[in-house]
Amino acid sequence: MDADIAVQPVPARTLGEIHSLDDLPEAFTRFLTSTRRHLHQHPEVGFKEKDTSALIRETLESYGLEVHGPLAGTGLYVDINGQGPGHSIGYRADIDALPQQDGKHVPYASMRSGVAHLCGHDAHTSVGIGVALLLHALRDRFNGTVRVFFQPNEEGTPSGAPRMIQDGVLEGLEAVYAIHVDPTLELGRFGLVEGAATASADRFTITLEAPSSGHSARPHESVDTLWVTTQVLNTLYQLVGRVSDPRLPAVFTPTWIRAGDAYNVIPHELRLGGTLRCQSLADRDQLIRKIKQIATQTAGIHGASVEVKLETGSPPVINDSELIDNVRRSIREQSGDSAIYEIELSSMGGEDFAHYLSHVPGALIRIGTASGPETRYPLHDSNFDIDERALVPAARLMTHALMRHLEQSPLH
Numbered sequence: 001m002d003a004d005i006a007v008q009p010v011p012a013r014t015l016g017e018i019h020s021l022d023d024l025p026e027a028f029t030r031f032l033t034s035t036r037r038h039l040h041q042h043p044e045v046g047f048k049e050k051d052t053s054a055l056i057r058e059t060l061e062s063y064g065l066e067v068h069g070p071l072a073g074t075g076l077y078v079d080i081n082g083q084g085p086g087h088s089i090g091y092r093a094d095i096d097a098l099p100q101q102d103g104k105h106v107p108y109a110s111m112r113s114g115v116a117h118l119c120g121h122d123a124h125t126s127v128g129i130g131v132a133l134l135l136h137a138l139r140d141r142f143n144g145t146v147r148v149f150f151q152p153n154e155e156g157t158p159s160g161a162p163r164m165i166q167d168g169v170l171e172g173l174e175a176v177y178a179i180h181v182d183p184t185l186e187l188g189r190f191g192l193v194e195g196a197a198t199a200s201a202d203r204f205t206i207t208l209e210a211p212s213s214g215h216s217a218r219p220h221e222s223v224d225t226l227w228v229t230t231q232v233l234n235t236l237y238q239l240v241g242r243v244s245d246p247r248l249p250a251v252f253t254p255t256w257i258r259a260g261d262a263y264n265v266i267p268h269e270l271r272l273g274g275t276l277r278c279q280s281l282a283d284r285d286q287l288i289r290k291i292k293q294i295a296t297q298t299a300g301i302h303g304a305s306v307e308v309k310l311e312t313g314s315p316p317v318i319n320d321s322e323l324i325d326n327v328r329r330s331i332r333e334q335s336g337d338s339a340i341y342e343i344e345l346s347s348m349g350g351e352d353f354a355h356y357l358s359h360v361p362g363a364l365i366r367i368g369t370a371s372g373p374e375t376r377y378p379l380h381d382s383n384f385d386i387d388e389r390a391l392v393p394a395a396r397l398m399t400h401a402l403m404r405h406l407e408q409s410p411l412h
Contacts, residue, residue, distance in 0.1 A: 005041055005108055007059070008034040010133070015063065018137040021334070021396045032126050032391040035059070037108035039122035043097030043115045046153025046160065049074040052095050052125065056150050059129055065136060072163035077149035080135040086144025086406055090169070090176035090360075091398060092353060093128025094121045094154035103382030118384040120181035120369070123391060125150060127179060127367075130395030135402065144406040147173060154352050157203060157313050161355035175323055175361045177401065178353045179394055182366040183376050185341060187387045190331050190397065191366025193343035194321040198364070199249065199277035200284050201313040201350025206232070206295050207271045208306050214266035223303045225270045226259060232298045232306075233272075236291060243290050244283040251277045251348055252287070277348050279316050314352040320361035326408070327365055330401040335393070341368070349379075367394045 010031045018024065035055075044052050053074040057067045060078055069076035074095070102109050102116035110116040117123075132148040149169050153160035170176070185191050208229055214222025236252060244250045254274035260267030276291070278284040292308045299306040331340050343366065353364050369386035370376045377383040 003107070004111070005034060005037045007031070007038050007055070009059070009062065012063065015133060015137050018134065021134065021138070021400055024392060024396065028130070029392050032130050032395065033388045035129060036122050036126040036388060036391060039125055040108045040117050041111045043110050043112055043117045043122070045099050045115055046096040046156040047073050049095050049152050053150070056095070056125065056129065060132060063133060063136060065132065071149075071167035071169055072152055072160050074152040075150055075160065075164050075167070075169070077147050077169060078132050080132060080139055080146045080148065082142040082144050082406065083140045084143040086142070087174055088145040088147065088172045089402060089405055090147045090149060090173045090356075091128065091131055091402060092149055092151055092176060092178040092356065093124045094151050094160075095125045096121055096153050096155055096160070098155055098380060100380070101382060104385055106385070116382070118381065119155065119379050120384075120386060121154065123181050123369070123386055124179060126391055127394045127398065130391070131398050131402070134395060134399040138399070138403070142403045142406045146402050146406070157311050159314060159352035159355070161314070161352040165355060165359065170356060170359050173360055175320070175405065176356050177323065177327075177363050177365070177398060179365045179367050179398060180351065181369045181386055181390070183370050183378060183384065183386070185366055185368030185370060187368050187371045187390055188335070188393065189339050189341045189368040190327070191341045191343045191368070192324050192328055193346055194319055194324045196279040196316050196346045197319045197343075198317040198346065198351045198354065199251075199279050199348045200281070200316050200354075202276045202284070202288070203273065203311040203313060204276060204291060205271065205273040205309045206306060207269065208232070208299055208304050210268045210304050213260070213268040216264045216266055219266060222266055224266050225268065225304060226266070228299055228302045228304050229257070229270050229272065231302065232295050235294050235298060239287055239290055239294075244278065244287055245280060248278070248280045248283055249346070249348060250279070250283050250287065252291075253277075277350065279346060281315060284315075314350045314354045315358060317351050317354040317364050318357055319363050320357075323361055323363035323405070326405050327363055327397070327401045330397060330404050334397055334400055341366070365398070
């Protein structure tokens with residue numbers, strides 16, 4: 001088994017000597033890299049991130065920051081106050097891992113069987129800690145307050161964001177920012193999109209039941225649950241672009257069907273499930289209604305009863321144009337125009353950062369982490385990894401963007 005990787009802290013004096021984002025010490029790079037590798041070795045699934053939460057708390061408190069929480073079970077936050085009063089904004093980092101086996105052969109591979117950081121939340125957490133420390137070091141350079149908060153269970157349904165909101169993390173905040181690593185984007189580039197950045201992500205389960213099972217030789221004597229299911233699915237597959245606006249992205253995807261085991265028995269019950277994803281809230285509501293209506297009516301015509309359950313997940317992330325422009329200007333000031341990547345096609349994946357944007361304006365920024373084959377595996381792949389040289393630029397950019405936001409007369 002690989003040796004446990006220890007976090008290499010930035011000496012307090014070195015952190016205190018940071019007066020600019022332009023020339024950060026090498027110790028800061030080692031700190032973020034070792035933090036990310038330690039978290040990668042010790043992943044925890046949603047709402048069980050006790051060790052992760054403890055590490056965040058101990059690290060931030062060791063530099064004199066007051067940590068508040070827990071929120072949502074394992075969530076935390078710190079408020080970094082500038083030299084004078086001003087606006088209050090937030091920065092979110094998610095901290096949970098996936099219930100999936102790590103397939104990489106690297107010194108920092110997961111040491112916990114069946115759990116791994118394959119969506120980059122270890123990087124998000126490390127960058128969040130870095131942002132908090134940089135803001136703390138530069139607190140005499142801005143007015144107002146930045147709340148850096150660490151959220152559990154981004155991956156699960158129901159996710160952690162609504163519980164963080166319920167526990168008050170947004171109180172007093174006027175806007176909120178976040179990042180997500182992107183293995184399709186080159187190292188050193190930052191992806192921006194105004195408006196819809198992701199889709200909603202809702203899960204459906206349809207249970208179809210006949211009065212009894214039947215014989216495969218005599219399907220006319222019973223209700224053929226599999227045949228009825230094909231009629232239901234054939235109609236549901238046609239909803240997107242007919243019931244929903246064809247100009248707006250949406251996707252209905254069944255991913256599993258479970259029924260009987262015998263070759264000569266028509267099962268009396270069948271269950272299927274999958275996801276519905278939309279970038280329009282109006283389309284989302286309309287499609288949910290139609291899925292329930294069509295499944296119930298079609299099954300009823302053929303003598304079967306049906307139950308449709310929908311687990312409402314995250315709404316779409318709708319990036320605020322002014323906040324995105326603030327980040328765009330920050331990238332230009334930090335790295336030049338070549339580092340800006342204007343995203344043409346939004347993701348159909350889900351991101352529970354969207355819940356915060358139902359309350360305040362926000363911006364989700366893509367961070368390029370690809371530099372070769374080892375760092376181009378897609379999110380949630382068992383071999384997913386990042387080029388860790390992205391950590392410091394991400395922390396520097398978001399610190400700059402947050403300070404820049406507070407300097408403006410206000411963006412909102």
